[in-house]
Amino acid sequence: MKKYILPLLIGMFPLHAQVGINTTTPNSTLAVNGSLGAGYSQITANSYTILPTDHYITYNGTGNATFTLPVIGTGATSYTGRIYKIKNISTSGITLQASGANTLRIDNTPVASFVIPRGAYAEVVNNSNTTGGTWDLSFTVLPKPSNVEIYGAQLSIPPHGGGSPGVGDWSNHTVTSYDTGTGTDVWWVISKTSTAYAHTSAYSNTSRMTIVYEYQGSPFNVTNMYPILTAGNNSSFPDVFTASFVSLANNGTAGRTRLTVSVARIDFIGSNGSNNSNWTGTFLLNLLLARKY
Incomplete structure (x- = not known):
């Protein structure tokens, strides 16, 4: 009795370069019609x-x-x-x-x-x-x-203490009117210290203010964190300000993050009739915190 093994073995191997799984018409070297x-x-x-x-x-x-x-x-x-x-x-x-x-x-x-x-x-x-x-x-x-984390907020610049009428300076968060934010994403104005303008024939110093803000959420990781500050004006007043970074540290209440800035009015210095450069409005401080990790 003759045995025909060769044709059977040949039939076990594909004679074409394309293989299909769950498909009889593969369109690639390997075509899978289903999950992988x-x-x-x-x-x-x-x-x-x-x-x-x-x-x-x-x-x-x-x-x-x-x-x-x-x-x-x-x-x-x-x-x-x-x-x-x-x-x-x-x-x-x-x-x-x-x-x-x-x-x-x-x-x-x-x-x-x-x-x-x-x-x-x-x-x-x-x-x-x-x-x-x-x-x-x-x-x-x-x-x-990116290897940078970014946080943004808009804070308040309170009126100057020497304005007419002015808002007196404070410490220890005794005034809450200028806090900003909602929920735990809140910034308190802990204190403000106003310095009036000085305008003489020899020199001119702008009206300025040192403000301490405190974040009420979880403290930031301030390692390699860099603040970017811009002062804004959304009122009808002509005031123009510049903001300078002073310090950023987790040294506030219960270790909260505190930001200290210096704000100065730069559009004019001195007194002009009933108007002087000790501002009386509330303005904006745009804050961007960027941390490289």
Whole structure:
């Protein structure tokens, strides 16, 4: 009895370059008509070496982390086309670094490491470079993830103490009329100290005021935080002001954040009939806090 094995064996292998899963008409080298699953890992450790079996990695640790990519070799460890997807859902940063002499490539300039900030997503693809080894970085959530936090608020500049009529200076938050904000996002005017203008034939000093504001929410992390101040005028008065930063520290009530600024009127100095440069209106201080981490 003759046995015909060869045709059966040939029938077990595809004779075309396109393979379909759940489809009889594949339109690509591999066509999947359905869902696709791959490896998923959630990491909380501050140091993690990415495995050849990893694919999608989420970081949810409590501090800055370092993720190290596998060493690029040859043959089975060349990893050409290998893709890693990394999502940072923590409040800290991930330093993604290559191994040994391998590099990362953002554009045409190789780098040893790159920081993935909180909320950012990075996709890492191994290219075909076997000399030195290179991983290409592409970003699908943030084109170039920012390493700056920004907070903005609009505060009040109270009337000058020497105005006519003026509003006397105070300390220890004894006057609440000029506080701004809602909920816990509130800034108190703790104190104001007014200095009247001085206008003589030899010199002129502007009317100015030193104001201490206190934030009533959770204290800011003031490390590497830089205030940007601009004075505004939404009234019918002609007054023009400039604001200068004095200090920012968590030295207020129960460790709250306090901001001290100096505000000066610069459109005119002195007295003109019933009007003088000791302002009597309430004006705006636009505050932008930027922290680099």
